[in-house]
Amino acid sequence: MTRFWKFSNIPQWEKYVLMVALVWTFSIGGSYSWNVYWEKHAEVFAAQFQARSLFSKDLVYRRWNARSGGIYVPVTPLTQPNPYLKGIPEREVTSPSGRVLTLMNPAYMVRQVHEIEKQGQGIRSHLTAINPLRPQNAPDNWEKAALEAFKQGAKEISSESYIEGKKFLRLMRPLVMEEACLNCHTRQGLHKGDTYGGISISVPFAPFAEITSTYLRRVAAGHFLLWGTGMAGILFGACRFRRSESRRIKAEEDLKHSLELSGIVLEATHDAICIINVSDYTVQRANRAFLRKIDCTDEQVFGQTCHAMTHSLCQPCGTPEAKCPIQMTLTTGESHTVEHLHSGKQGELLYEEVTAYPILDELGKITRILHVARDITERKTAEESLRQSQEKYRAIFENTGAATIIVEEDGTISMANKEFEQLSGYYREELEGKRSWKEFVAEENREKESAKQGLPVEVNACPDSYEFRFTGADDSVRDVVVRWGGIPGTGKRVASFLDITEQKRIEEALRSSESLLALAQKISHLGSWDWDIESNAFRWSDEMYRIWGVNRELFPVSYEAVFAMVHPEDREGLNRAINEALYAHKLFNMDFRLILADGRVRTVAGQGEVVFNEGGKPIRMVGTTQDITWRKETEDALRKSEEKFAKAFHASPDWIVITRAGDGKYIEVNEAFLEITGYSRDEVIGKTSTELGIWFDYRDRMLMLKLLNTNDLVRNLEVSFRIKSGELRTMLWSAEVIEYGEEACLIAVARDVTEQRYLEKELRKSQSQLFMKHEELKNLFLQMENIRQEWEQTLDFITDMFILVDNMGRIKRFNRAVENYTSVSHREIVGRDWKEFLASHGLQQNVLQPGVEIFDEAAGKWLVLTFRRYDDGAVSGDVGGVVTINDVTAIKTAAIQRGSIMDQSH
Template sequence: MNKEAAFIKKTFLIFLIGFIFLSLGSLVWNIINEKQSVKEYATIEAQASFNKDILYRQWNAMHGGVYVPITDKTPSNPYLTFVPEKDITTVSGKKLTLINPAYMTRQVYEIAKSQNGMIGHITSLNPIRPENKADEWETIALQRFEKGENNFNSIEKINGATYLRFMNSMKVEESCMKCHSHQGYKLDDNRGGISVAVSLEKYQHITSSKIKALIITHLIFFLIILIFFVFVYRRFIKEIKKQSELQSKIAENESFLTHQFNKMPIAYILWDTDWRVQKWNPAAEKLFGYTEKEVLGKNAFEVIVPEQAKNGIKETLKKKQSEGTDFKNINENHTKKGEILQCVWYNSFLKNDQGAISQIISMVEDITERKQSEQNLIAAKERAEESETKVRSMFQNALTGFVYFTPEGKIIEANPAVAHIMGSPSLDATLSINLLTFEPLIKIGFTDSIKQCIKGKSVVTEQKVYTTKWGKTVFLKYFLVPIFKEDEVIGIWANLNDLTDLWETQNSLKNAIEHSERIKKRLQDAQALAKVGNWEIDLKTGTIWESDEALRIYGLEATDQTLLLKKIQEAPLPEYRYVMDESLTLLVTESTPYNVEFQIKRQSDGLNYYVHSKAELEKDENGQPSKVIGVIQDITDRKLIENELRVLSSAIEQNPASIVITNPEGIIEYVNPKFTEVTGYTFNEVKGENPNILKSGLTPATDYAELWKTIKAGYSWNGEFCNKKKNGEFYWESATLSPVYDSLGTIIHFVAVKENITEKKEMERKLYTALIEGEERERNRFSKELHDGLGPLLSTIKLYFQWLAETEASDKKQMIIDKGTNNIDEAIQTLREISNNLSPRSLSIFGLTNTLISFIDGINQIQRVNIQFKSNLKKGFNTSLEISLYRIILELINNSLKHSKANEILIQLMFDETTRRINLDYADDGIGFNVKEVQQNEKGNGLPNIQNRVLSFNGYFGITSHKNRGMQVKIEIPIKHQNS
């Protein structure tokens, strides 16, 4: 502390001496500037006078001179005898003489000298008038003009007074030639100049006043700063005494943390908020090859991040730093030798008392060897990341003011710091405030906190930006502690902390101990987050130490050393113990790195877990092995994910369907071998391409629009495409497209599973063609039967009716009626036979069950739908019943194929001997429909035909259907009315 005080005393003395010299320098510099300004102001005045005189001369010369009356003061110019009409007489007899520019300028200067003390003189090295002859100073100036200079000035004494003498050259112009051409001048020659002398007395008087003011202000400012320096010096000395004890405690904690940090067998790195290295433990040096000295102060992107990964990692770090939450990420890093490593980073943000991020601590694990198995699917990576937990910890302490008040808000007692924080003019003014009705406290929710404290009977902590009634703004943190009497709150103690006050430094130092403890806790939390524990074996004493996380991994609790060592030795499964013992022996005897993966049986639950352990040997000062320091990690989740990845990878690679994975924009990222087999495109040919390369132009654009609308809304889409192979050949696919989400519910990929149905389509086309041709043949046969069988009978009946109309005899009429009746009966019988013959021949030959099986097998062969048919009908039934059942089942199948888009159809046709009923159950998994709407709007003969057929046998017909839930039909036909 004495050294710090001496240093501060010396520093303050240096600052004081420096300030004295700075003040004197400022005063001297300002005085010099003021004195120099005298000449500058006088020069400006002289230049302005010269410019004015030139304007007057130019005006006179422009008019060729002016005529004025001849007087004693203005006699005729004897030097202009060469000018015609030098003197003239007006009509009235008044005599006038020509005044040229030089004559006019000389008279003006005589007037100026008498009125304002300014001396002017027009002169030349070759003057016409003797009065214009140059004096010694003017001669020097004119000689300079001859050498090319335009003006000349200096401070001179004239008649004992100080003047600024200024002279500017004049060039020969066209208007000058009238009076001076006889002297041999040419245009732009230097013909002379005008000198002006300005008195400096008035400027020196002003400057003297300013210099006095400068001296006084500098002296006052110096005294104020001197007082401030003395005040600050005394405050610093006082603060140093208070901080000395805190510094020693911090040093103890830092020493412990540094020891733990350096002894950790896993890499730990401490960064500042710009990701520059502040600490780098030996494990990090071993992992990356850089010593702490080589990387200290360097940015992460300068030493361990590959060029190609910088942008991505920068964005990730920027995002996570803005969120301020702990996180885990997997990055590519490179060593000093250029080797590429795959590393898991467990990052934790350390915050100061204001809640701002002050440092970042990272724990790094090399996972290069196992990373390869984690690269197959991006989704698996997301799931792995989701298995990690995030930990947040913020707590701030800063006590400054104390106030005790009643539950009604009346202040009983308060210290002066409360008045300072609340911005009150005095402590008395503070005591008069009611905390429940004070408007500034109501605005920040302080009164609500009071009510919460009373109601919950618990401590309330809040942090607010508070503007006092008197305009002061305070960053306020307060604690409300209820005071009880017989379980009733009788008062509240409030601790108010002004984080903007000058006492912030002292409070920060007090909190530094807690900050150090938080760093220690963060290290423990980071281990828990990564499921990593550390352990230590003392080879000399035979004792073992395990961290809390290591004990959790083994499922153990801290106990005596002998029992703990025994349980840890028994935890690995028997098949791993030899390898572990051998590796540990090699570590101790040959310093061979200890790095093993094994399974343990956890004591707490009896389950098997995978763990990974690393260790290093520590030697004593004599070079003898003294300790083994190691780390153990629970890798069960990773092992399970690796197994899942292997299964998923195998399933995708060997899948008989084509599988395509795209990003959310539809760009292809992966295709399996089946895709290459079907399309002819290799993975490298389609990677980065849009699936549009497969478009044939035969699939409507509306289908693609519906597809994208569905999957972007988060639903799966099913449908068929006609696509084009690499060789130009068209093929059909049945596809299912589904979105893939990350842990936040954002779509990150689309997966398409596609089956080549070209052969099915061809078989379906052939089946439909065969059905159409069969129907056409039936129509032709039906037409022939009507023409050959029923046609002649109807024609004969027509003839009988014509004959009946023409015959009058009653006996002939009766004969005609009898014959007509017989023909009508024959026509009816013929019509029945035609109707009965509409059924397929196979129905009469093989029976209903076998005919249906044959028909269904033909449909199943095209694999558009899968029809499952079950029947126990072995006995032949009435032919008309079998035909009706056949027609009903065909009509139901036809509806499912045409309208329902079903994939599965279930048909059961069973005869119940007990109830003597035939039960037909029909169901599909199609899109369904509204039964009432279909029955009301039915234009064809579908459902009505089926219902009429059932009712004709006194049967029961029931149908149910819902949207996207398929259709179910129930039919029951009693046999007691039929001949079976």
């Protein structure tokens, strides 16, 4: 009961803060747990994917070997004749050079590949069967269980196991007897289509676990930082509210003083202010500025309508052109500001900015309106003149016919016309006030242009004109002629640019067509060559030297030198292709690799044709070589990208779907979609979202399709979906049109933000409540500050010294009498120990004997020091003190005189 009583006495706002903190903590914890759950699933999925890929690779090797009838390889200590192929004819053959070759069947080949794979990557693969020919291929206990499952129709068996103390994913798939394998297995009584064994793949979990651990550490750090930030914000708001609540009661006592001060401010302002009764629009009160504006007295205004006083109208104002702010405030309950034409003393029209503020009664009903009018006639006249001037200036500037800008003294572009937007490739908003014109000067002209900028520009002098290279937004370089002119009375200059790029290009084309050919070869990375076979002399284009990465002056081009730079693995094929071109009259066409002097590997495509003499002898060979390294890298990158996409697609915690653009049917969905919606894959594939009834509001779907048609993509569209259970989920929907399987498809990603939106709603509600309390306390604090200033001013008029100290004895505040007595400035007193400070100024005895009258010879006064403690716990929890030093000279002198008179009388 005691605990319940204590909790029930906790203020309501503290309970609310505690609830928000708990909700925030559970939300962050739930989010982190969700990430851990899916990352562990992704780890197993990645290992399974790798194991299936390895099985597919081994199966392809076996089929290739089996369909070829086996392959012959040299006999080595590691590759001995297979004793289980003794009955096979031509198990060993001898090449014309006398080299012994042995027949390698699919099982033998795969077994050797598995050994190499185990040494390199730690992956363990095992070819096994129910009744293997080779005893070493016998299955272990796990493999036996898998083989038995294959007999029952299973297509794949996988599980997590420990091998030699390390965690592995073991996966096994069956091997089905094919016709090409019967040659070696007929004696076992097997037939085509029988399941006779399998290949087990053991993939170590260590690499995947390391990636998962790194990712989860980052996720944990991010969640902890997010939780800490949220908790800090909640605690900060709670602490501020707690401190302010303790001062609220005292601040309310000073509200009356604040109202009196507001009346003074109302009369002192130059704005015309009046208070209007909303029932009949009559003026109840007006300040002096309002009365002066209409040249009336308070008695003449009281009881008159506001529209009669300001507009000389019999009815309330309010037209589409000039809306009445009072009516707008009564409609919305909020303050409104509009511009009106009001009548002056002589009936003249004045532009005024009118604001109406609602005044509420105790029930929150608007009973009066505070009407504030500010004369803006001069400002409106100036704005209209400036607008007309700017329109004329802008029309001339925009229609000069050339790319034109106005440049400040520091080179910043202050204005740019449409032609300059086209020349630079930037929009006006990206240029004006944000970029210097020097940024568009090409690098080779920067130093020259900087020197030009340093020259003084005379206003009446002829504008400077010169050529330079202009760099645009897309890094395109243009040749331009610039002409400069000064703007009188300012430090600004006008520059106009004439694009002469096309003229330069034509001149360059006429100057040298051969250089254009070299440039074309460089751009396409295509070099040409000519080989005189009889003299072994080569003639290369410039691009050939760049492709080979050698210097024209230092590299002697010859067949031997060129062949030496070819990758060792490609030399035999290149030599064969050249010989076939020279002696078999075939076209030379081959891709091969080069090893450059710096060790880089470059892939090139060579093409050539041989010229023969009348006797059929090759005398010359001409051709081209193109650098296709980028193409090879692109193909590899594409393959890796497809692998990453597949992993990301299925491991993503957000749902991802792919539908055909033509009929909207699902062709692929990930596991997150199935888990969130509750559907199975068979229920979804081949169906449309309309058939499943996923879209809760058909208007969301129509909006999504409209955005797709307009922008070809949709980003973070918030929609509501109905899952299989009938529950509604709020999702952020993003979609884009892609090509998938050689047809147009739509890929869509949706993130579940249902819980997040609920928390945001609760947080906004909390913030609005805290903001209202904060505004209320801010007004009270302002009133307290006025009281504090009045208190300090009062103390400064007192001749006795007052010192306020904190719980550590440090001086916090004091009156002006302390400064006058010690002749020390304010900043040198604050923060010092009060006893040490007074002792340093001859008041040591007063500090040691508080309450005793002590004569100060330096000042010629009798002084009494008093120290009183006070508890400031309502504000900061500190116990401080007040030191007073009273001047009792007059009292002491009178007492001494009375004592002397008494002595004389006796």
